[in-house]
Amino acid sequence: MIGYGNKKIWVLPGVYKPAEDSFLMVEAVLKELRPSDRVLEIGAGSGIVSAFIKDRASVIAIDISPCAVKCAKLNGIDVIRADLFDGIKGRFDLIVFNPPYLPSGEKIGDWLDFAWDGGEDGQATINRFLRQVKDCLTENGRFLLLVSSLSGVDAIMERMTSLGFIVEELLSERYFFERLVVLRGRMKE
Amino acid sequence: MKRDLMDILACPMCKGDLELTVEEENDEIITGTLYCAKCDERYPIEDGIPNLLPPDLRE
Numbered sequence: 001m002i003g004y005g006n007k008k009i010w011v012l013p014g015v016y017k018p019a020e021d022s023f024l025m026v027e028a029v030l031k032e033l034r035p036s037d038r039v040l041e042i043g044a045g046s047g048i049v050s051a052f053i054k055d056r057a058s059v060i061a062i063d064i065s066p067c068a069v070k071c072a073k074l075n076g077i078d079v080i081r082a083d084l085f086d087g088i089k090g091r092f093d094l095i096v097f098n099p100p101y102l103p104s105g106e107k108i109g110d111w112l113d114f115a116w117d118g119g120e121d122g123q124a125t126i127n128r129f130l131r132q133v134k135d136c137l138t139e140n141g142r143f144l145l146l147v148s149s150l151s152g153v154d155a156i157m158e159r160m161t162s163l164g165f166i167v168e169e170l171l172s173e174r175y176f177f178e179r180l181v182v183l184r185g186r187m188k189e
Numbered sequence: 190m191k192r193d194l195m196d197i198l199a200c201p202m203c204k205g206d207l208e209l210t211v212e213e214e215n216d217e218i219i220t221g222t223l224y225c226a227k228c229d230e231r232y233p234i235e236d237g238i239p240n241l242l243p244p245d246l247r248e
Contacts, residue, residue, distance in 0.1 A: 060197065064246075069238050078191060080239050086201035087232075087241025 009048045010074045014067035016045040016115035020173070021180055025098045025146050026052050028171040028182035032144060033057055037093040040136065042084055042129065045115060047072030049096060062088070065111040084125075085132045095133055095143040099126050101151040123151055130163055134187065142186040144170065149179040160185050190218050190239050200225035200232075201241050207232065 002009050002018055004026065011017050026049055033039070037057045041050045044061035045068050053059040054077065061079045063069050072079040080087055101118045118125055126145065133143050147156050160167045165185035172181040198207055205227045213220040221234040223241075233240050240247060 060194070064242070070236065073236065073238055078194065080190075080194070080198070080241055082201060082241040083243075083246065086243075087199060087239070088197045089199035089204060090197040 004048065005052065007048070007051055009046050009051060010071060011046050012067055012071040012074065014065070014111050015071045016068070016112060018046055018048045020175055021098055021146055021148070022046075022048050024171060024173050024180050024182060025049050025096065025144070028144055028146075028184075029053055029094075029096055030056075032142065032170060032184065033094065038138075039094045039096065040088075040092040042095065042097040043099055043115075044068065044072050044077065044079065045098075047075040047077040047079065049098065050077045051075055053096075057094075065114050067111050068115075084129060085136050088136070091136055091138045091141065093138050093141050095136060095141070097129055097143065098146040099129060101126065101146070101148050118151055123156065126151070126156060127159065130159060133185070134163070134165075137187065140186070142184055145183045145185065147181050147183055149181075150177075153179070153181050153183075157183065190234060190237055192218065194239070198223060198239060198241065200228055200230065201243050202228050202230065 035057055039053050039057050039059040041061040044050050044063050050059045050061045061072050061077045062082050064083050069079045069081045100116045102116045147153050157167050168184045170182045170184040207223040207225055211218050211221040219237050223232040
């Protein structure tokens, strides 16, 4: 179990243990969230981000890992096991994604790989997400995406812009070997 | 899972609507099945968690 803010979060074996990236996303969401928002979290892992959202707005979480969905459920989150948006329909006001963003390396060979392995350039899952997210946002909907200097912030911002999103850096933090940024995307008026 | 989750669940293959069959329920649905008539595919609900992975990705 780990503690952050006023919360205690269970972390089951095989689930990504919340770290700096998770905490930065919590802070970004608290900054962005409006009480009327209907929120979807993709790749929820332990469910830590949704646990903070849940106090202020309605949230549903998704993860592909069987360990992660059990863990998020244990932490009181309404959770679905699915691959990105594949198992759902409908639109959300805010979509939150802390993706697997590290370039592929040696795999551990279990579900934890899904928590960090972003393909050869670290952007594979992010690109799949960006192609689909537009269809799941309400008219004034926004999404928050956590990216790292290790997978290339500028390239992802450019891709978002080319897909027609207005992109802003909502929050960022420098750590020993990487800079983490929470990007906010929304559709052009 | 809560019953109102049905509003947003869809078949991962055709995005169509799903039919819910409940086997165990207390304040929420614990065990059951989600059926897509178009794909003739069943998706399980276990321990209160719907599993919407296509059959080849499901364990």
